[in-house]
Amino acid sequence: MSRIAYVDRLNEKYQGLGFPPYRWSTFDTSPWTSLAKPLAQSCLALISSAGIFREDQEPFDPWAVNDLSFRQIPKDTPWQKLRLHHNYFDHRDALQDLNCVFPFERLQDLEKSGYIGCLAPAVISLGMGRLYKRTELQRETVPRILEVLKGMGADAALLVAA
C-alpha cells in the first residue's frame, strides 16, 4: 500500500510554513449525467491539467498560481509541437512520453480501432498550478469549457488530474 495522504501532507507542509489552513473543497454528493450513446458512437473529449500547450500557443507558467486559462490543442497536432510547463509534479517521464499524463496517442489508437466513436477535435488543456480562485474557476472558466465541449459535439469527457 503506497497510497499517499496528500491532504495531510500538504496541510502539514504549508501550515508549517505559516500559511493559513487550506480550505479543501468537499462534497457529500455528486452530479450525474448518463452516457447517451455507446462508447463506439461517442465523441470523447480529453481535458488535462498538466500544463500542456502547442509550441505556438501562449505558454503556461510552470510555477502557475491561479491560472484559470485554458488552451485548445487541435487533435491533429504532431507530438513534436507539444510542450509541458508544470513544475508541481515530476514531469521527467512525461517529457519522455507524454502519454504518462496525457493519453493523446492512446486515444488516437482507440479512435482508429473504433473503440470510441471519435476523439473530440481539440483537447482542453489547463495549467492552473496552485489554485485559490475556485469560485472564479467554477463560475467563469468551466462554463467556457462546457461551451467549447458542446460546440465540438462532445458526448463525454475524460479528465486527467495532474
Added chain:
Amino acid sequence: MGLIARIIEEGGIPTITIGSCRDIMALVKPPRAIFVDFPLGHQCGKPYDTALQMRILKDTLKNLVEASVPGEIVDLTYSWGEPFDWESYERNLMEMIKEESHAPPAWVPKK
C-alpha cells in the same frame, strides 16, 4: 479537476476523472473517478509502456460506461512496482528542479 468534472457533468456531459490523489478525489467527489496508485506524473501509466497505458485507459472508459454510483472511486490494481511515498515525491521534485535549473519562486505567506 474534480470541481471541473462536477460542473461539466451538471452541464449535461458525462465525465470520468483519472487521478493519483485518492484522498483529494474522495473529498471533491467527481461523478466518476478512477484511482491509479502511481507517483504523480504517471496517472495514465509508465513511459513507453503502451500496453499498460492502454489497459488503464480501457479500464477507465469501461467505467465511464458501467459506473452507476455517483461519486464512487474505482481503484485500479496496477502496481507501480517500487515503493514511493511523500518523501520520494518531494525528493524527485527537488532533483528535477535542480536538473532543469528552474529555481522555484519564493512562496511565502502574505503578512
